[in-house]
Amino acid sequence: MALTPKKLTIRAYGVGFGDCFLLTFHYAGKTGERHALIDFGSTQKPPKGGTNLMMAIADDITKVTGGHLDVLVATHRHTDHISGFATKKGKGTGDKIAALKPSMVIQPWTERPDAPRKWKGDKGFNAALTSALALMDTVAQFTFDESKHLRKDLREEVQFLAADALENKLAVQNLAKMGRAGKAMYVSYGTKLALGKLLPGVKVRVLGPPTLAQKADVVNQKATNKDEYWHFHSFWQLRADTSALRKGASLFPRAETYAASDVPPEARWFIGRLRQARGDQLLRIVRAMDGALNNTSVILLMQVGKKKFLFPGDAQWENWEYSLQRDKNDLKNVDLYKVGHHGSLNATPKSLWKLFTKRGNRAKRARLTTLMSSRSNSKHGHRETHTEVPRDSLITQLRRNSNFRSTQELENTGGLVLTLEFGL
């Protein structure tokens, strides 16, 4: 009889605004436990999170895993998902994770140093993609700097999102290095993962991100050009070039300007409006960047026996669209759904939520469990514009129709980890 786990423990670490899940599969006999870590990052610590929070989590992961990770998944490169993988001359949290010598490191194909799997287009694609990611980094840096003139609340929100998109070089390098040491898998929709030996009895399907060629198949999807794909190369090129106009020199370096204290009264109201308008523009840009990177998220559907566990990273509609046209049956009877993008308004597509047959009120048998990693009073979005994260209307639905669990439960106690167990 094939070896299958008897129990699954999911540890959701209280990273604040970020994700960090450690999955422990329990087997009978000498196989013992196998561990998979999905993301480790934060951009806003929880209210009672101490300065050594991330290190305490790394230590706990080391302790629970007994010094070895079987699988490591970095769903996408946002800081709130990978900051914990950053190294610091042997003393960082990333060094601790590297010491666990993960046997397999799974990342989206967009992080792959060579051409993406199944890509049949021109060879220049990868260069364009790499360049688009670099351009976003440039724009994020300039946007961060430019936002210093903005009103405090607007500035904080722009900087929060811009910082999330800033390339975390040390974490990215560490992930690539861990992949080289073990087995690196840069996955796209449909990638077959050979996990038989690492996680026996666990079937894992990759439901996203789709490749460019796959995305072109999506009904009504006209953007087959590489530049018009998620990364919108030309869009970011224009913005990066425009940002660079201000690099070092002013637009009119010789022109006389007013000192801040001498601004004529008749111009002040309009200047305030211009600052606000610019702030709104910057916010739109960093949100676009946020969405573009979210859509590179790896979506994993894990199945043990009849139990299914769905981990979609921060995937939004543009990523989900391909799978939702193909995998409706497979997605219906999910038992656990990791809530996408910390509960934002657009990372749990309603058409996905409606598919779940196990959602329902408390009387529902074998009711769906939803698990969210998020933070109260995050700097992401606003209640007035219905963009707050987590989004109230989504949380109401999750509470009403599932066994809803959130790392926010840890905020009052200052606890490190929320533990869920599933008999398999």
Next chain:
Amino acid sequence: MAKTRARTHAGSAQPTRELTIIGQDPVVRRHGRILTAKVRVPIEDLGAGPRGYRVQIVDYDASENRLYKPLASAAMGTAAAPVDPFALSEKQTANLSVDAFNRRLLNNPHFHAQNVYAIVMRTLTHFERALGRRLSWSFGGHQLKVAPHAFAEPNAYYSKQDEGILFGYFAGREGPILTCLSHDIVVHETTHALVDGLRPRLMEPSSPDQAAFHEAFADVVALLSVFSLPEVVAEAVRAAARSTPGNMVRIAELTVRAFQDGMLFGLGEQFGDELSGLHGSSLRRSIKLKPDPELLNTAEYQEEHRRGEILVAAMLHGFVDVFKRRLITLGRDAKGRLPAVRVAEEGADIAGRMLTMAIRALDYLPPTDLEFGDFLSALITSDLEIKPDDSRYGVREAMRRSFAAFGITPTSKGGGGDEAGSWEPPEEQPPPGRRRRAKAAPMLNYSSIHRDALQRDADEVFRFLWENKHALGLCESAHTVVGSVRPCLRVDEDGFSLRETVADYVQILTVRAKELDTIEVPGRRDRIRKPKGLSPGASVRLLGGGALLFDEFGKLKYHIRNSLLNPRKQTRRLQHLFDAGYFDRGTGQRGFAALHLKGMRPELPTAGREGDKWR
């Protein structure tokens, strides 16, 4: 720097001054020098900025957090002795190298401030002269604020809440591109500001035509404004007749294709194909568009920006047609040539005439649910009113032809007098001996109306509506508001004057979707239908309204309306809004910034599907 004598402009009592601007945009050059033009704007007591009675330039760059100091007001002279600080004599121009000449314009924010001030004021003056009255900005204040270098962003837009126009700048292949230096962009944005004040309901979600109209009309005004400058037309003619050197052009060379290529010269060129969001490129596409009556029905032209190109193309083809026909009637030499200067003057005159006609048409439009056919009827009627004799240029006939070639027919089938396509006047008392039609609307009742007050008082106009609600076909249950009452004195270039009062009203009725087919429509059996798929409990807002044009004696000349009780049109509008996802969003009001951004290439990355979000 040149002192210019203040003078009174033809057809206007306002004294004007002359200012230098960039003719089209910085890439349009003559012998390497940026093509400039002189324009006349109303003279006023200008403060530093410039800061005048309708426009205030504030040169703040929000990306750099820098407020540039303006040129001292003394440099602009006085009302009695105005100065154009950037005017150069021929000798001064000759003494400057090409590079120095261009740098003097490109690198000086003071010139940019003057450029936008002059173009905004010229556009405002065009509107006020065409409509025969003062115009108000929609935001309530008197001075529109303008930021020539607002931010490092490939966008330029009018913002009602900011009471201003914000011009961005961005990276081009050969350095920064400043949108404030493109004549057509400045006019386009100013037109948005003016039309928003005149017809605020045109930004309401409605038909595909209405969504396209704001952009298209701004492009039409921008293009005709640019081509009403003889300096620019001369360049276009030179470009069209390249093989005719010297000061003469061979008429045979001025084909429609050559005109199109000539007009393309420089339009939006600076922005390049890959940055086609700003208006130049859509103008370029409009000019290239070949007449096809089926275009409006194709899927590609349902998107608002693309659809607008059809309206612009119809106007441009009409312009080229009139221009070409006019040149044929002029005397030429034995080789079939005309002086280039004369050709340019004719082109500028025709563009100016058509610009006035297009602006006047705004007063003859229904205030809600606009369709392109309404605009054509409005064009014909507005021109007919002040120029009954169209034989000199044949503009109205050319418009009917060119619009028909793009599948646009006038909404009004009949017309006053012999003019096809113009709006029909309200039904009159039948001539003696004739009986009224059995199904004719009730006669208008003026008995309790103060006709003098009707020409300026919104409450009096409302009373007129109230007393005539059946005759005018109004919906009794709807909330009815008179938007404005504007007496006008329109004067054409021949001195013919026309006194009119233009009023408009809007009717709003909010019902549940399931109640739609219970709304009774007098005299009709059909009903407004709920869009398929819309929840019966959904809140639906119906809009209707009309423009009322009274003659100088207070008698109604035209009632141009889109009735709230028009089942066919309302059903079509609701279905379109439902298909476009309007009911998912809950609101359809979008700002001009978003509208412009949406039309940009490369586009702002998509942000999910509305129906799948947790709004």
